[in-house]
Amino acid sequence: MCHAVYIHIPYCSRKCSYCDFNSTATPVIPLEQYTELLKKEIRSAGDFKELATIYLGGGTPSLLTPGAVAAIINELGRGNAILPDAEITLEANPGTVTRASLEGYLAGGVNRLSIGVQSMDDRELAFLGRIHSAGEAAAAFEAARAAGFTNIGIDLMHSLPGQTLEGWRITLETAIAMGPEHISAYGLTIEPGTPLSASLDAGEIVPQDEDLAVEMFELTAELLGKAGYEHYEISNFALPGYRSRHNQVYWQRGSYRGFGAGAHSFQREPGYGVRWANPAELSSYASLVTTGAVPDNELLQKKDAMAEIFFLGLRMLDGVDLESFRREFGASADAVYPGVIDRFVALGLLRRSATKLQLTPQGVLLANAVLAEFIPSP
Numbered sequence: 001m002c003h004a005v006y007i008h009i010p011y012c013s014r015k016c017s018y019c020d021f022n023s024t025a026t027p028v029i030p031l032e033q034y035t036e037l038l039k040k041e042i043r044s045a046g047d048f049k050e051l052a053t054i055y056l057g058g059g060t061p062s063l064l065t066p067g068a069v070a071a072i073i074n075e076l077g078r079g080n081a082i083l084p085d086a087e088i089t090l091e092a093n094p095g096t097v098t099r100a101s102l103e104g105y106l107a108g109g110v111n112r113l114s115i116g117v118q119s120m121d122d123r124e125l126a127f128l129g130r131i132h133s134a135g136e137a138a139a140a141f142e143a144a145r146a147a148g149f150t151n152i153g154i155d156l157m158h159s160l161p162g163q164t165l166e167g168w169r170i171t172l173e174t175a176i177a178m179g180p181e182h183i184s185a186y187g188l189t190i191e192p193g194t195p196l197s198a199s200l201d202a203g204e205i206v207p208q209d210e211d212l213a214v215e216m217f218e219l220t221a222e223l224l225g226k227a228g229y230e231h232y233e234i235s236n237f238a239l240p241g242y243r244s245r246h247n248q249v250y251w252q253r254g255s256y257r258g259f260g261a262g263a264h265s266f267q268r269e270p271g272y273g274v275r276w277a278n279p280a281e282l283s284s285y286a287s288l289v290t291t292g293a294v295p296d297n298e299l300l301q302k303k304d305a306m307a308e309i310f311f312l313g314l315r316m317l318d319g320v321d322l323e324s325f326r327r328e329f330g331a332s333a334d335a336v337y338p339g340v341i342d343r344f345v346a347l348g349l350l351r352r353s354a355t356k357l358q359l360t361p362q363g364v365l366l367a368n369a370v371l372a373e374f375i376p377s378p
Contacts, residue, residue: 003050004249005076007038008260009058010282013096017129017199018157020191022262022280023059029282034261035068037289039075041259044292048081048257053246054088056110062092066104073109087112087151087245094132094140102147112151113144114182120174121167124160129195134174141178151242153182158220159213160188161205168216169223176227181242185220186235187213214365221361233316234359234367251312253305261285272305274298302329303376306336310357310374315367319351319358333357340373 010023011031027034054076056069064072069090076082089112090105102113119125120134132140144152156175158168175183190196190207199205221231229237233251236244249256253273258265262280266273276297279285288295300308306329313320326332334341341357344350349363349370363370 003052004246004254004256005048005051005054006246006256006258006260006263007054007056007061007072008258008263009034009056009061009064010261010280011058011063012060013063013093013131014129017127017195018188018190019129020194021059024282027282029286031063032068033286034282035064035072037286038072038259041289042072042075044289045257045259047078048076051076051082052086053249054082054086055246056090057114058091060093060096061090062096062101062105066101066108069105069110070108077109082109089114089153089244089246091116092140092144093130094137096131097140097143099143099147102144102149106148111149112153113149114153114155114184115140115144115180117141117154117175118157119160120171124163124167124171127160127162128157138174138178141180151182152180153184153238153242153244154178154180155184155186157186157188158216159208161208163208163216165212165215165219169219172220172223176223182236182238182244183224183229184236185224187217217365231317234364248316251316253308253312271299272302273300273308275300305329307374307376310337311371314357314359314371314374317358317364319356321355322352322357323355337374344370344373 008022011027011034012023012025015023015025054073056072061069073082073088088110090110091114093116115137117137118128118130120137122133125133141152141154154175156171188208190200196205200207224237225231229239230243231237232243233247236247238244253268255267256265258278260278261282262278262285264275264277266275274297276295278295279288287293306325309325310320310333322333329336341350341352344363345352348360349366351358351360359367359370
């Protein structure tokens with residue numbers, strides 16, 4: 001049974017220099033028409049039962065009017081499908097919201113915001129191609145509080161070219177003083193095909209020094225920990241009781257349904273799981289919805305499912321339940337990955353207890369190298 005839904009809104013006011021997500025500032029379909037396509041796709045999926053999380057991501061979902069957001073949520077809620085305590089998140093960018101629009105989102109059913117702050121330094125924001133200033137980010141947060149939101153997350157980004165440790169400290173301390181319930185702090189990755197990648201290839205920018213990037217990560221954990229935030233996933237921190245329930249569905253390999261252009265879906269049953277995705281291009285997505293076509297799906301093999309338990313589950317600092325793994329797959333983790341776990345335990349990157357396998361603090365710093373060992377060969 002699917003308890004989580006993701007809605008993708010691939011519309012932006014301006015494409016950021018680092019972004020390789022499925023989004024566009026020059027759409028071929030008006031946003032109002034896209035909203036109708038979403039509603040039609042949701043109707044075609046049938047009734048849902050016991051929806052515990054809904055997440056509107058993008059792109060910039062806060063380009064939608066409050067009425068459009070409410071209509072999407074209402075479409076999902078036909079037949080009382082949404083649980084009374086469901087977490088309903090809207091991603092919002094400063095510069096696209098007002099107190100009035102935020103009040104409208106709250107009245108329409110949204111009860112959690114994820115605000116794309118990224119930095120509290122105007123020069124860094126300009127470098128990233130953001131449309132807001134640091135002052136506007138703070139104002140958007142205060143407007144959300146004034147509108148009545150009691151569950152707000154903000155996104156921050158470190159390891160930018162030219163960023164200093166002291167500059168990152170100021171962003172963190174400013175963010176902590178704002179008092180969000182959740183902070184995501186990501187290290188910048190320069191993805192191929194982005195404007196930042198072109199600047200790197202042209203020699204216009206120099207990647208952040210790796211040792212300094214590690215210091216920034218360590219400073220993040222130190223300051224947020226002192227401020228009472230639980231470090232519960234590699235890049236995510238929350239006050240007690242405010243973890244992202246929706247994102248935990250992904251990391252724990254739960255079932256979810258995606259709607260919109262490029263949205264992905266996963267059902268843990270039958271077998272070892274089924275995945276499918278909508279076309280990313282807007283006109284192709286519109287054709288899929290209007291014709292009632294069904295995307296091709298992929299039946300996962302046992303080795304894929306076992307790998308996902310580790311390279312997704314180990315992202316959470318709670319770790320992977322080894323006994324649950326053995327019950328589900330009929331074999332121990334050591335039998336499936338002979339020598340791998342023992343090697344990382346000996347290196348101090350993994351910690352094993354009677355029932356759990358977890359990243360150590362050093363393992364969190366080198367998580368990509370650890371997680372890669374569990375990805376099966378093609």
